[in-house]
Amino acid sequence: MQTTTNSPxxxxxxxVWILSLVSLFNDIASEMLxxxxxxxxxxxxxxxxxxxxxxGIAEAVAGLSKSYFGKQSDISGKxxxxxxxxxxxxxxxxxxxxxxxxxVWIFFARTLDRLGKGVRTAARDAMLSDEATPATKGRVFGFxxxxxxxxxxxxPAIALAFLYFYPGDYKALFLWSIxxxxxxxxxxxxxxxxxxxxxxxxxxxxxxxxxxxxxxYWKTSSAQYKKLVxxxxxxxxxxxxxxFLLLKMKENGLNDTxxxxxxxxxNLVYAIIAYPVGMLADKLGLKKIFLIGxxxxxxxxxxxxxxxxxxxxxxxxxxxxxxxxATDGISKAWISNIVDKSETATAIGTYTGFQSICALIxxxxxxxxxxxxxxxxxxxxxxxVTAIVIFYLAFYKRKLIS
Numbered sequence: 001m002q003t004t005t006n007s008p009x010x011x012x013x014x015x016v017w018i019l020s021l022v023s024l025f026n027d028i029a030s031e032m033l034x035x036x037x038x039x040x041x042x043x044x045x046x047x048x049x050x051x052x053x054x055x056g057i058a059e060a061v062a063g064l065s066k067s068y069f070g071k072q073s074d075i076s077g078k079x080x081x082x083x084x085x086x087x088x089x090x091x092x093x094x095x096x097x098x099x100x101x102x103x104v105w106i107f108f109a110r111t112l113d114r115l116g117k118g119v120r121t122a123a124r125d126a127m128l129s130d131e132a133t134p135a136t137k138g139r140v141f142g143f144x145x146x147x148x149x150x151x152x153x154x155x156p157a158i159a160l161a162f163l164y165f166y167p168g169d170y171k172a173l174f175l176w177s178i179x180x181x182x183x184x185x186x187x188x189x190x191x192x193x194x195x196x197x198x199x200x201x202x203x204x205x206x207x208x209x210x211x212x213x214x215x216x217y218w219k220t221s222s223a224q225y226k227k228l229v230x231x232x233x234x235x236x237x238x239x240x241x242x243x244f245l246l247l248k249m250k251e252n253g254l255n256d257t258x259x260x261x262x263x264x265x266x267n268l269v270y271a272i273i274a275y276p277v278g279m280l281a282d283k284l285g286l287k288k289i290f291l292i293g294x295x296x297x298x299x300x301x302x303x304x305x306x307x308x309x310x311x312x313x314x315x316x317x318x319x320x321x322x323x324x325x326a327t328d329g330i331s332k333a334w335i336s337n338i339v340d341k342s343e344t345a346t347a348i349g350t351y352t353g354f355q356s357i358c359a360l361i362x363x364x365x366x367x368x369x370x371x372x373x374x375x376x377x378x379x380x381x382x383x384x385v386t387a388i389v390i391f392y393l394a395f396y397k398r399k400l401i402s
Contacts, residue, residue: 011136012143015191019083019124020147022187026087027148029094029180031155031267032173035260036163040170044101054107058114063356065118067217070126070349074342079127080193086120087188089113091181098174122349129336129344130194135282137336138289141329142278149271149324156264217343217350224338229351231393232331235294236358238385240366245304245320248375252308262317269321277325286334291390293326298386305379 033040046054073082093113097106125141132140162173218226242263249259281289296319303316332348339347369378 011132011139013131016128016131016140016143018187018191019128020144022083022087022184023144023148024151024154025180025183025187026090027151028155028158029091029177029184031152032159032162032177032180033094033155035156035159035263036170036173040097040174041106043168043170044106046103046106050103054110057107058110059356059360061111062114062117062121063353063359065115065353066121066356067346067349067353069119070122070345070347071217073123073126073345078193079123079130079345080188080191082123083120083127083191084185084188086116086118086123087184089116089119091116091178091184094177094181095175098171121352122345125332125336125348126345127193129333130341132333134337137333138278138281138286138330139275140278141333142275142281142325145278145325145329146271146274149267149274152267153264153271156260156267160260217346218354221347221350222338225335225347228335228338228393229354231389232351233354233358234392235386235389236355237362238365238382239297239359240362240382241359244363244366244370244375244378248304248379249313251375252313254310254313258310262313265314266317266321266324269318270324273322274325274329277322278329281326281330281333286330286337287393289326290330290334291393293323293330294386294390294393296320296323296326298383298390301379301383301386305376305383 041050041054069082069086073079090113093109093116096109096112099105128140128144129137159173162176163169166172218229246259246263249262254262277289300316300320300323303312303319307313307316331351335347335351336344366378366382369381
């Protein structure tokens with residue numbers, strides 16, 4: 001009796017391994033810099049307002065481009081060129097930020113980094129989906145998220161060690177990020193893409209793809225896709241940046257080292273449990289694990305609304321790590337199971353495009369709520385909306401696309 005289809009070696013294929021190593025090294029490069037990005041930008045003369053505008057523009061470019069390049073990937077029937085180009089752009093853009101301090105150059109380099117994310121994301125997730133079956137997607141996406149998040153553990157740790165020996169030398173840290181960046185570029189060159197059919201329909205191939213392609217796809221997508229993504233986007237509208245959780249800890253008297261330590265700890269928890277949670281999702285169902293993850297998220301925000309104890313913050317971030325593991329890759333696996341393989345990248349890109357817009361709105365809304373009503377009300381409103389989303393998705397029914 002054959003058992004190869006269920007063996008770990010078959011589930012985590014060579015392509016999944018390489019893509020996951022790419023995610024690992026890319027996140028090392030990114031997370032080396034993210035914790036020090038505000039200090040570096042302030043050091044070279046950026047105001048808080050300018051930093052906000054920079055990050056807003058960069059994230060908007062990333063979000064809006066995901067659907068466009070996802071559609072291009074589906075039309076061409078190719079994933080690898082988009083993966084290689086996207087990761088290369090991100091790898092070279094990081095050290096570019098340290099070459100010159102002119103605001104226009106910084107905007108260009110940072111936007112190039114996020115554009116790289118937009119170019120590669122949908123194609124990479126589609127390639128991961130192609131390597132899996134509906135019964136193994138939880139494990140495949142969970143493994144990739146696990147490796148990615150290990151990078152988010154190692155990156156800040158490297159930054160802490162570097163700045164311990166070279167305090168304030170942010171420019172050198174940005175330049176050194178090219179080392180994991182080179183590893184990323186080289187790894188993408190050894191990925192082998194499966195042969196896929198190219199869309200030959202003359203209307204599809206001749207139609208010009210708009211940068212706002214996600215709006216067009218939404219109009220023509222299936223009812224079950226719209227219902228699922230509507231629930232996911234309602235959650236995204238109130239799922240603000242993790243910066244607000246870190247800010248709450250700072251307001252409760254934790255120092256920078258404690259806050260960064262908890263952040264690294266959260267990523268470590270996420271990295272360790274992402275694959276086991278993916279296995280559980282394959283056994284119990286993607287929907288069930290996703291909803292449990294949302295329940296964990298609501299519990300964390302209720303906890304943050306009232307807690308001011310260091311130990312409890314650690315416990316809440318353990319739960320937050322479970323939430324991330326149970327929702328991030330799982331949501332994309334869920335979407336890929338309800339759309340045709342020929343439009344996987346477009347479907348995921350459309351979702352992530354809308355999600356990026358919602359993320360911008362969420363952080364703005366959270367900031368306004370915090371300013372006017374305080375942290376407790378802000379976190380409680382987020383928890384209540386999450387409970388509504390759980391109720392909505394609990395009644396979601398789907399047909400599996402084979």
